[in-house]
Amino acid sequence: MIQIQQLRKTYTGKTVIQIEDLQINAGETIGVIGNNGAGKTTLFRMILDLIRADQGQVLLKEKSVAEDQEWKNYTASYLDEGFLIGYLSPEEYFDFIASLQGMSKKQLTDSLQQYTEIFNGEILDTGKFIRDFSKGNQNKIGICSALMQKPELLILDEPFANLDPSTQIRLKAHLKSLNATGLTLLISSHDLNHVTDVCDRIILFEKGRIIRDLQKDEHTLRELENYFAL
Amino acid sequence: MLFIFIRHQWLSFWRSKGKGRDLGIQLVMGFLILYIMATALLVGFNLDKLIIEFFPDKSVFAVFNGLLLYYFALDFLMRFQLQELPALAIVPYLHLRIPKEKILDFLQLRPLFSVFNLIPFFIFTPFILSEILLISDTFTAAMYLFALLCLVLWNNYTVLYLKRIATGHLWLMISGFFLAGVAALLEYLGIYHLSGISDFIFSSILSSPWIAFLFTLPVLLIFRINGNYLRHHLYTEEITGKRKSVNLFSLNFPASFGLPGKLASLEIKLILRNKRPRATVSKSLIFIFYGFVFYKQKELDANQFGLLFFAAIFMVGNISTIYGQFMFGWQGEEFDGLMTSKMTLKDFFRGKLLLMTTWTVLFTLILSPYGFLNPKILLLHFTACLYYIGIGNVVVLYFATFNSKKIELGKGASMNWQGVSASTIILALPLIMMPVGLYYLFSWISTPYVALYILAGLGFVALLLQGHVINILTRAFKYRKYKITEGFRQNS
Incomplete structure (x- = not known):
């Protein structure tokens, strides 16, 4: 699904991304972890063609994201509030996203139905614009609009941040169930428990480089905790 | 898609915080624009009389033809100061299932909705439809209007392009002003006369109207250049110029x-x-x-x-x-x-x-x-x-x-x-x-x-x-x- 080769990005002489080779297969659930400044979000932005690579390229389904835009048809993402349109109400925003996917009104309503639990009655019919929601609720709107697109590849940056505990648990369950249907998932998180719970494969970043690439087993969480405890 | 973008712009205007204040400005601006357009129309309908009044011993058409490039040179400077670059916050759209081309189209077409593109027609159309039509045929008058349209588009896109590349490049800006100053000085010293060049060009349209089609070439060119520039710089960080090394210089009070x-x-x-x-x-x-x-x-x-x-x-x-x-x-x-x-x-x-x-x-x-x-x-x-x-x-x-x-x-x-x-x-x-x-x-x-x-x-x-x-x-x-x-x- 994702192929990255010799990818490099430098800001004022400081390398923020340097990946020699990374392959991600369809259906994998990848957790990207690392301390602040490790390059997680930069990598996500480069996969989404939001940042120009200094060297190398990102291939999605063997096509360079910078040259071919086909990836937009099967990729959904939510990195931060910048992805939302603040002056729309959630309903209008979902409607806009749905129209891009060619979904009918009925399909949209059905789709939103799935997220009733996550929304917890705080998102729809509130008569507010997205910009007036709390960070956590904005996060919910962004994540659900990404889920709604029924993507083959889903990219979420710290999806559990700012969410209340109930929603974290519901979201985890939802992501796991999606994985069963063959979704490729790429998330980052600072919460080692969540990542090891949801993901099968953990990629550990430090200063823009991949320093561990682990298939999850019963020792993974311990190993990660040891790494970060240093 | 373009329609949706325009709708979003519309919503973002009406729903912006501090709407009341913005509305006030918009009203003032609206009145100003109306005033300018009314003045332009008034000038337009009386252009022949004005020319006779100010240049009684010259041919009306020579003066009119000579005037055109002057106007567009002035128009160019005005736009450079006042015309704003389309400011659609494109970030929320970049990762969605929207082809880049659509976003580009919007960025390219949006600036056409500018009052600067209307004023020249208000001023010059009445003259073309009355006087020019009087001494030639419909085709010639149409070609005149066509040439005018090309000049409008040329100014529109050249200014946008220059503003885009000059942002953050102070030296480009200064050298641009310097060049404009030199051009004005040469004109002042009588080395050349813009009016002569202008008269030459538009007189040839009068005699052989099809020449006006040549005007499309530079317009298409600048449209392409502008589009290419945007296509290759549709990364927000390149547009905002963030992440360059910072200058810590400052001045402090004791x-x-x-x-x-x-x-x-x-x-x-x-x-x-x-x-x-x-x-x-x-x-x-x-x-x-x-x-x-x-x-x-x-x-x-x-x-x-x-x-x-x-x-x-x-x-x-x-x-x-x-x-x-x-x-x-x-x-x-x-x-x-x-x-x-x-x-x-x-x-x-x-x-x-x-x-x-x-x-x-x-x-x-x-x-x-x-x-x-x-x-x-x-x-x-x-x-x-x-x-x-x-x-x-x-x-x-x-x-x-x-x-x-x-x-x-x-x-x-x-x-x-x-x-x-x-x-x-x-x-x-x-x-x-x-x-x-x-x-x-x-x-x-x-x-x-x-x-x-x-x-x-x-x-x-x-x-x-x-x-x-x-x-x-x-x-x-x-x-x-x-x-x-x-x-x-x-x-x-």
């Missing part, structure tokens, strides 16, 4: 100024390190040449200071007024932090006034060479300076407390190239007109000189009472503080 000095130094950093305030402040530097337009020997001799005092106030105070009307908005991003930090509101306002006083005095000093024209000008500047540091700056600050819309300095301003536009200057006008009005009142009661002395005296007294004045300001601010902080917390 420690003896205490906390107010520190706050003023902080504000200087804000100005130096952010594009929008920097553009606002640097544009006001241009106004120091206003004196050459306004200071006329005749009025100086007759002691008719009204207009001259306006110029003095404008040159001394425009930076305080234009920057100061958003005095808190500039700090909107960190306002909550400022309000909860360990400082008194009094110090906060002392800092603001210290900064404003400093640059008022600084501008008065910079402007002092005008004294060589006539020493009376120095009195005007001195009065304006005293008025501003005593009263003017305080009034500006007072009105700034009504402003609860934060200004996005960098974030969210990707694709937002504008610094200060016509609307911000128009808003500042009433504040600048106030002392001028007072001057007229006092000089009507007594004499021009006495009026100046009164204004300077009032400024001086207010300066002596600044402690009390600051108390009044803080009270006014406290009254609206929650509204202001609330407004700043909203994303605009």
Whole structure:
């Protein structure tokens, strides 16, 4: 699904991304972890063609994201509030996203139905614009609009941040169930428990480089905790 | 898709915070545009008569043809100053299932909805439809209009392109102005005449109309160049110019100024390190040449200071007024932090006034060479300076407390190239007109000189009472503080 080769990005002489080779297969659930400044979000932005690579390229389904835009048809993402349109109400925003996917009104309503639990009655019919929601609720709107697109590849940056505990648990369950249907998932998180719970494969970043690439087993969480405890 | 973009722009306008204020500006701008268009139409329908009036011994068509390129040269300069680049916040759309081409199309087509593209047709169409049609056929007149359309499009896209590549490249900007200056000088010296070139080109359209089709080539070219540039720079970080190595240069007030000095130094950093305030402040530097337009020997001799005092106030105070009307908005991003930090509101306002006083005095000093024209000008500047540091700056600050819309300095301003536009200057006008009005009142009661002395005296007294004045300001601010902080917390 994702192929990255010799990818490099430098800001004022400081390398923020340097990946020699990374392959991600369809259906994998990848957790990207690392301390602040490790390059997680930069990598996500480069996969989404939001940042120009200094060297190398990102291939999605063997096509360079910078040259071919086909990836937009099967990729959904939510990195931060910048992805939302603040002056729309959630309903209008979902409607806009749905129209891009060619979904009918009925399909949209059905789709939103799935997220009733996550929304917890705080998102729809509130008569507010997205910009007036709390960070956590904005996060919910962004994540659900990404889920709604029924993507083959889903990219979420710290999806559990700012969410209340109930929603974290519901979201985890939802992501796991999606994985069963063959979704490729790429998330980052600072919460080692969540990542090891949801993901099968953990990629550990430090200063823009991949320093561990682990298939999850019963020792993974311990190993990660040891790494970060240093 | 284009329709959706336009709808979103529409929604974002109507739903923006501080809508009331924006609406006010839009109304003023709307009236101005209507006025300009009406004037253009009036000129258009009377163009033949005007030409005969001003150039009675020349052929009407030669003058008309000669005029066209002049107009578009002027139009070019006007656009460069005033036309704003389309500021669709494209970030929320980049990751969605929207082809890049659609986003590009929007960025390309949006600027066509500009009044600049209408005015030339208002001025020239009546003449073409009456006079040109009289001496030739429909095809020729149509070709004239076509050539006009091409020139409009050429100006539109060239200005956009130049503005885009010149943003952040001061040297490009300066060399551009230099080139324009040289071109104007050569014309002035009679090395060549734009009117001759213009007449030659449009006379040939008159004789062989199909030539107008050649105009499409440069238009298509600049359209392509512009599109290519956008296509290759559709990465927000390249557009915002973030992440370049930073320049830590700044100017600081000496420690003896205490906390107010520190706050003023902080504000200087804000100005130096952010594009929008920097553009606002640097544009006001241009106004120091206003004196050459306004200071006329005749009025100086007759002691008719009204207009001259306006110029003095404008040159001394425009930076305080234009920057100061958003005095808190500039700090909107960190306002909550400022309000909860360990400082008194009094110090906060002392800092603001210290900064404003400093640059008022600084501008008065910079402007002092005008004294060589006539020493009376120095009195005007001195009065304006005293008025501003005593009263003017305080009034500006007072009105700034009504402003609860934060200004996005960098974030969210990707694709937002504008610094200060016509609307911000128009808003500042009433504040600048106030002392001028007072001057007229006092000089009507007594004499021009006495009026100046009164204004300077009032400024001086207010300066002596600044402690009390600051108390009044803080009270006014406290009254609206929650509204202001609330407004700043909203994303605009």
